[in-house]
Amino acid sequence: MLAEGVYIVGAGMTAFSAKLHANKTGRELLVEASQEAVKSVDKGIMLHKDVEALFIGYFTPEYYEHQSHIGPLAATWLGLTPKPAFRTEIACASSSAALFAGVTAVASGLYDVVLVAGVEKMTSLETERVTEALALASDDLSESKVGATFPGLYALLAQAYFRRYGVTWEQLQRVPIKNHYNGSLNPKAHFQQTIGQIAEKVGKKLGVQYKDELDFLKNSPFNRVVAYPLRLFDCCPISDGAAVAILASGRAARRFTDTPLRLLGVGLGTDNVALQDRADLTSLVATRNAAEAAYRTAGISPKDLDVVEVHDCFTIAEWLAVEDLGLVGRGEAPRAYEEGLTGIEGEIPVNTDGGLKAKGHPVGATGIGMLNEVWHQLRGTAGRRQIKNKAEIGLVHNVGGSGASAAVFIFGR
């Protein structure tokens, strides 16, 4: 239970991109996201004066920027020194760990206002080095050493899922098709083109005409195999970006806005890092446990959700997520996607911002990036991708690595 209420009074993020931030460092991206978060605070905020502590998710700054000790460094660049500041790390869910640290700090009554953030500056390295950096989230001895890559681990989960439920790679392609469409509506997304638009462009270059989006995904050499059966469009891109949120206690929140989001529920889960130590390859136990705890603290069920952000680092991960979060039953994701249940106009919109697939995945920034989307959807400021139904309750689901860490947060208006 949360002893004290925790509120979100501001949120901001940079665009997620492989090009836009080429000449910026992680610390500068943090500043950019923070400035937007400051602007989003209805009654204004002065970070230097109001913020009491700072928690930052960044997965592998040592690799990308030859830098550790990110907490105080970020404090310096945000003008927050000498406030308490430290880095949190649980791979791709690193900023959810920062959010969790901020939530517990406020819920305990220790602080009234904290800043939580996430960042990853990935494009400073060649793709093969990024592959290596991401592989640090897996078991080095049992997985990386044998030749496992991050896409490879999810490919193993995909194969097990396909086999168990008798579904095909073709059916799974509804995930990137939906997420690219959503990304086309998001001015901050890494990819802002539908797969149809990409197919047309690639087709022109190759002198081929693709019948439809699936025809392109299936037959274009552009969609090459990364880790069989997963291909390029089954994988999220390598992006730079940062995201920030400002948390406040019930006492403090109204000083900043009359319409904060309230944190309703929170849950964390873990599982064995190595796939070979897991009990089940067709589900992420960490997600199931995190979700169960989050629903319990919020006192709600999946049916009460209006908008959901899930961790789709690879297409199969989105199917596992919607099942493990209880949006649909086990093995029911393929049918739900065929029926459009999770589209922006569907019954339960999932990844309205384009998801990791189209919005991008600057690893450490992803969790709070998702919170940014829920912030906009619940406040009605999501622009062209605003869901049609009333958005009262939103959920964020963030996974670390191949599923050894998971965080779930539920927010209400």
Added chain:
Amino acid sequence: MSEGHLSLFYRELEAGRLTGSKCKACGEVFVPSRPLCSRCGGETETISLKGEGTVESFTVIHVPPVFLKDASPYILALVRLEEGALVMGRLIGYDPNKPEEVEIGVKVKFEALKEKHGEKEEAIVAFKP
């Protein structure tokens, strides 16, 4: 000075043998060997594994880590050993460009594969039909 579980595991692997741990409390078997059971925290005993099992999942890696640049594409599999443990290993004896020929459920046998990782040669877990 007693030997660590992983040191023993890799020393055995270099010699072509696969070892694991069996939990004295719940009976679960894990590879590599380890001091405590990853399921219940109970104490374990080190056991030799026969190395026979079935493929539970597999993938073909086309974008490898830097140290395996020259080895790709290659097949990775999760194999359920007869003793119950699930193990990741390289699957050899198949053409990585014909993944449709690999079947989930096929019986395979353990083999220690010696592979160049940078300057040094290391033994890794592998399976073949």
